[in-house]
Amino acid sequence: MIQIDKMLSQYLPYTTAREYLVVAYAGAYASGTISGCNTRKYHGLLVAPQPQLDDNDHVLLSALDETVDGVYPLALRQYPGQYNPDGHTYLVDFNANPTPAWTFKTGNAVILKELLMDNEENRVYIRYTLKEGPSSVSLKLQPFLAFRNMHTVRKANDQANLKVENVEGGIKTKLYNNYDDLFLQVDGNFVHSGYWYYNTEYRVEQERGYDYCEDLYSPGHFEVTLTQEHPVVFTAGLSLNKPVSFQKLLAARPVPHTFKEYLFNAAKQFIIHKGENGVVIRAGYHWFGNWGRDTCISLPGLTLLTGNIPAFTSIVDTMQAGLKNGLLSNAGNGEYAVYNTVDASLWFVWSLQYFAYHYSNNAKVWGKYKNALGSILHHYKEGTVYGISMQENGLISAGQEGVALTWMDAIIGDQPVTPRRGMPVEINALWYNAVCFCLEAARSAGDKAFVDEWEQYPSKISTAFVDLFWDDKKQYLADYIQGEEKDWSVRPNQLFAVSLPFTPLAPAMQKAVMDKIRGELLTPRGLRTLTPLDDRYNGHYGGPQLSRDHAYHQGTVWPWLLGHFAEASLRTDGAAALPLLEKLYTGMAATLEECCLYSVAEIFDGDYPYKAQGAVAQAWSVAELIRMEHVITSFKKKV
Numbered sequence: 001m002i003q004i005d006k007m008l009s010q011y012l013p014y015t016t017a018r019e020y021l022v023v024a025y026a027g028a029y030a031s032g033t034i035s036g037c038n039t040r041k042y043h044g045l046l047v048a049p050q051p052q053l054d055d056n057d058h059v060l061l062s063a064l065d066e067t068v069d070g071v072y073p074l075a076l077r078q079y080p081g082q083y084n085p086d087g088h089t090y091l092v093d094f095n096a097n098p099t100p101a102w103t104f105k106t107g108n109a110v111i112l113k114e115l116l117m118d119n120e121e122n123r124v125y126i127r128y129t130l131k132e133g134p135s136s137v138s139l140k141l142q143p144f145l146a147f148r149n150m151h152t153v154r155k156a157n158d159q160a161n162l163k164v165e166n167v168e169g170g171i172k173t174k175l176y177n178n179y180d181d182l183f184l185q186v187d188g189n190f191v192h193s194g195y196w197y198y199n200t201e202y203r204v205e206q207e208r209g210y211d212y213c214e215d216l217y218s219p220g221h222f223e224v225t226l227t228q229e230h231p232v233v234f235t236a237g238l239s240l241n242k243p244v245s246f247q248k249l250l251a252a253r254p255v256p257h258t259f260k261e262y263l264f265n266a267a268k269q270f271i272i273h274k275g276e277n278g279v280v281i282r283a284g285y286h287w288f289g290n291w292g293r294d295t296c297i298s299l300p301g302l303t304l305l306t307g308n309i310p311a312f313t314s315i316v317d318t319m320q321a322g323l324k325n326g327l328l329s330n331a332g333n334g335e336y337a338v339y340n341t342v343d344a345s346l347w348f349v350w351s352l353q354y355f356a357y358h359y360s361n362n363a364k365v366w367g368k369y370k371n372a373l374g375s376i377l378h379h380y381k382e383g384t385v386y387g388i389s390m391q392e393n394g395l396i397s398a399g400q401e402g403v404a405l406t407w408m409d410a411i412i413g414d415q416p417v418t419p420r421r422g423m424p425v426e427i428n429a430l431w432y433n434a435v436c437f438c439l440e441a442a443r444s445a446g447d448k449a450f451v452d453e454w455e456q457y458p459s460k461i462s463t464a465f466v467d468l469f470w471d472d473k474k475q476y477l478a479d480y481i482q483g484e485e486k487d488w489s490v491r492p493n494q495l496f497a498v499s500l501p502f503t504p505l506a507p508a509m510q511k512a513v514m515d516k517i518r519g520e521l522l523t524p525r526g527l528r529t530l531t532p533l534d535d536r537y538n539g540h541y542g543g544p545q546l547s548r549d550h551a552y553h554q555g556t557v558w559p560w561l562l563g564h565f566a567e568a569s570l571r572t573d574g575a576a577a578l579p580l581l582e583k584l585y586t587g588m589a590a591t592l593e594e595c596c597l598y599s600v601a602e603i604f605d606g607d608y609p610y611k612a613q614g615a616v617a618q619a620w621s622v623a624e625l626i627r628m629e630h631v632i633t634s635f636k637k638k639v
Contacts, residue, residue, distance in 0.1 A: 009091040012037075012083075016203070019043075019596045019616055020100040021285055022115060023269040028057070028122035030115060031286065034094050034597070036087055036102070037076040038063060039204045041214070042150050042286030045115075046182070046236045048122045049274075053178055055289060055336040059146040060182050061236045062200075062216050064126065066113075067140040072106035074113065078201045096597045098253035098265070109133030111226070116249055123237030127246045130228045141234055142221040143184055144197065146214065147175035150286065153205075153214040156196040164192060164219045167240060173219055185241050186234040188224035209544025256598075259589040263626050266599040267302045270619040271311050277333060278318030279311055284602055284615035292328040293407060294620050295319065296347035297560065300354045301623025305630050309359060319348065320372040326379020327388075342388050342398040342405040345376045346430035353437045353501060366441035373438050374450065380431065393464035394457055396431045397423050408493075408529065408553040412546065418553045422482030425469055429497040429504070432461045436502035462504035465497075470505070475512040490520050490531035491553075492561050498571060499564035511572045517565070524587050525604040526559035532606065539607030541614065555606035556613070559588065563624030566631045575639050581632050588625055600625060 008014055015035035023029045028048035032038050044059040065085060066074040073085030092110075093103035099116045110132035116125050130137060148154040160175045170185030198215045205212035226232050235241045256262045270282045272290075281302060283294035295315065303312035322329050322337055328348055330341035352373070356365040366373070380396060383389030386405055388398040398405050399421030402414040406424050410417040436458050442450040468486075469477040477494035478486040495517055497503055498510045505513070520531040530537050530553070538551035562584060569577035588600070595601045595612035600621040602614035 009034075009094055010088055012088060015088065015091075015094075017595075018593070020096055020115075021269060021596050021599060021617055022099060022117045022124075023285075024117040024122050024124075025120055025273055026122050027272040027274065027282070028117065028124075029269075029285065030117060030124045032063075034096070034100070034102075035076050036074070036091070037078055037083070038200075039078075039202055040286065041153050041202050041205050041210070041212070043202070044146065044150075045126070046122070046124050047150055047286075048180075048238060050179060052180075054149065055332055057150045058179070059148060059150050060179075061124070061143055061184070062146040063144040064234065064236075065140075065142040065144065065218075065221075066128070067142075068104075068106045068109060068111065069137050070140065072104075074102075074104050074106075074111070078203060079199055080201060098255045099250065100597075103131075106137075107133070109137050111137070114246075114250070116246075116253065118237070118244075119249065119252065121237060121239065123235055123239075123241065125244075125246055125249065126234045127231050128224075128226055128234075129231040130226045136225055136227040139188075139224040139226045139232065140221050141186060141188070141224060142218055143236070144216040144218050145173070145175055145182070146216055147179055147182075153202070153211050156198065156215040156217070160217060162194050162217065162219065164190075164194070166190070169241070170222070171219070172240075175217060180238045182236065182238065183240055184222075184234075184236050186222050186224055187232060188222040190220055190222050192220040194219045207543070208548070209546075259586070259592070260626070260629055262589075262592055262598050263600075263622055263629075264306050266617065266622045267306050267626065269599065269617065270298065270302055270622070271308070271315075278321075279314040280318060280333065281315060281619055283620075284618040285596070285599075286615065288615055288618075289331060290333055291331050292319065292344035293330065293341055293347055296328070296344055296351045298619040298623035299351040300358075301563070301626040302619060304355060304359055305626050312355065312359075316348075316352070316369075320369070323372055323375060325384045326376045327384060340386060340403055340405060342386070342396070342424075342427055343407060343430060345380075346427065346434050349373060349376060349434040349437060350430065350500070353433075356437075356441065357501070362441040362444035363446075366438075366445040366447065370442075370445075370447070370450075373441075377435065377438060377454070390431075391423075393468075394461040395423050395428050395464050395468070398427065406493075408491075410549040410552040412549050417549055420480040420487070422480050423468070424480040424493065425477050426493040426496045428461070428465055428469070429494075429500055432458065432465060432504050433500040433502040435461065458502075465504040466506075466509070469494075469497075470509060476516040477513060489534060490516060491529060492517060492521050492527040492558075495527070495561065495564050495568055498568035507572070510568070514568055514572045518569075522565070523557050523604070523606065523610055524584065525591070525610040526557045527561040527565060528555050528557050528606045529553040530555045530606075537606070540605050541603060542605075552603075557604040557606050557610060558602075558621075559591075559600060559604065560618070560620035560624045562588070563627040563631065566628045570631065570635050575635075578632065578636065581628070585625070585628055585632060 021031045032043045046061040050058045074087040090104045102113045112129040114127045172181045202212045280290040281295040283291040328344040329337035381390045404416035408418040479489045521528045537555040541551040596616035599617035601612035602618035604610045
């Protein structure tokens, strides 16, 4: 995979457009560009949860400037009109397999810098090795602190606590009350000399229309001697560091070689262990937290197919504990939970269905999760919040003014960009599948009472679904129905009426739907959210938030849909679909080097060249590519 030579490493348009991401088991992360320059407010060397403050991560250690022999800078930072320092001019090589590593040539010295996160706690390690040159060099390490919510930037102020306390092997500090102490440690001497550095710029935030200038505080610097015999390890964490072997930590990182192995590695970055609060899936980096819908869709790919079944059961247990009125939270947990989603609970049923079919069985799943599954079906049938309820025809209607309950959830002001109030097609496909699976599982477990109550509904739902959503002349499904009005926008939501295990559609209908999707929505990076033939189509996602929200589901491509596209294609076309699916899957390998190294972005432009956009690493993008490969491989084994 990516190995950058001297010429390319010093080309900032390339190196500032590619990012690295390293995640700790407990949820903290380090992220930046491979140039060394932070271009987002979300970048930092230690970005960690501060649950005593809020449900977000906080940038604690923003950057660490290194200077060799008092002359050669290794760091890079952007200020108005200039880069200072300009360490990229000494960068001669970069490699990120299995962890980010930079090679610098300063005079006649060659220095290797490597970065990784701790296996168990929120701590970053940076190792410096003198590979060639003199027997020793001096190394000045200067930390830059932010101590703020990752969604904000901060200015110099009188409220900051600028005190620094010496501890074994370094210092501890915190700029503001209620934060955890930050421990900075290295084998060297710390020189106290606190200064504010004004107007650090984050270019990507400027492009996205946000505040992009920040003041960072540096409490001083460490003076270190680096010899060829003894590398130096700098650590930043939320507790005093205990002696640990960097080499041992590095050896525990598997070195991937294939696209599948890279995806498996990326999958680990989204599984966060929150101690007493259980295990959760982070929806994406940098700004997404724990999202119910994303979690349920991602579960099979991130956990089951990577062999991490304990994580699956832990996450499911965490989620069902938060079930309320038949709904899983859309975002957040506990006091921060928000329940404005109609599909998360139905995807929860699907994830358990996947578990039952591939790793357990229907009777066992029903025995363990009957209460949660029954609660979901009961509340959808009888009615719950946000107008979510089953109609007389058996279909689900949902929505109220000013909310967007489906995955197409962009809102401008108080109005959804893609209003889908009423009966959305994928919700009712999921509903039909959920009812059918629960009946199947209940029968396997001998639950006669449940079967007697629900066995009349599949045929009722199926009949109403076909009668209302299908059109013989158009040969595809309506996107949603509100009252007497049907929305015939060509969107990928109809895909799930073909891909899910239980479908209300006849084979000829399934084939027609897939022909429509393949002909108008398919790109090499996933499915467009709206056909280019529609006047509302927007093929580029970018600019300020208003522009981005207008494009989010109006043509923007989402790779997570490829898993279901593969299932549906094989259902309708059999082996004839394999060449296209294999080409799509292998073609996605290029995305590992386009944005965030060795992960897959949230979205891509709908127009060529299908540039990566949105969150740089997205859970369901990675998960559904893992599942896509499994779907293809499993089918080939059967034929």
